[in-house]
Amino acid sequence: MKISYELSDNIALIRLNHPEKLNALTGAMVAELGEWFASLKREPTVRVVILTGMGQKAFSAGVDIAEFASVDAEGVSEVTKRVREDVCSLIESCGVPVIAAVNGLAAGIGFELALACHIRLASTNARFSLPEVEPGVVPECDWSQRLARALGTGRAFEMMQTDKKVSADEALRLGLVNRVVAHEQLLAEAESLAREISQLAPLALRACLEAVTRGTDLPLAEGLDLESELFSQLFTTEDMREGTSAFLEKRAPEFKGK
Helix, strand or coil: CCEEEEEECCEEEEEECCHHHCCCECHHHHHHHHHHHHHHHHCCCCCEEEEEECCCCEEECCECHHHHCCCCHHHHHHHHHHHHHHHHHHHHHCCCCEEEEECCEEECHHHHHHHHCCEEEEECCCEEECHHHCCCCCCCCCHHHHHHHHHCHHHHHHHHHHCCCEEHHHHHHHCCCCEEECHHHHHHHHHHHHHHHHCCCHHHHHHHHHHHHHHCCCCHHHHHHHHHHHHHHHHCCHHHHHHHHHHHCCCCCCCCCC
């Protein structure tokens, strides 16, 4: 299996398990990831996801070049469309927080995969790069859009045009990652953060994700309207009443996602 899954205490751990190719994505891996993230909307037991790579060297080096080397332009377009729509867009809209634990190289589509996650933790070994310009193509998927939104247009253009390799510390300074931790502590740090998040009200978390992922693409007034609408929807939920009661009774809440 080139994708491994574990579920413990409402936290799903997904590992890209192709270390002999630096966790480069095959077509089968893309399909499997897409199916799994699509299933989250029907799976209430999962409250947080951690996505990482197997081994010590890479989160993901992008696509498996050997598999796609003979693909024509139409085939390449189909591959990138599948990654964009069947994986990255599903990660953003899956309804639960997805934490990227970037354990090494994140290059090309591997970088895109990390950028689609809601929170990014990087080990001191992490590096981020866009190698596509060197062989003569524009960066795949939504790079010109996602990276510009994350870094601003000037920094994004520089990185796309120079194949600039960004270290973990520089990624933190630029705002590409939330924090940098010692390599051997990366997974423990991600799991600790996931446990903290998993204790929060799942419906409220889903609403926060929707407010941010949808709202940032809207004009400010429409984004504020979306936030108000989501707040109103939460106000009558069982979780809201449970949270209020727990606060007044000075006890830990027991949220059920209802």
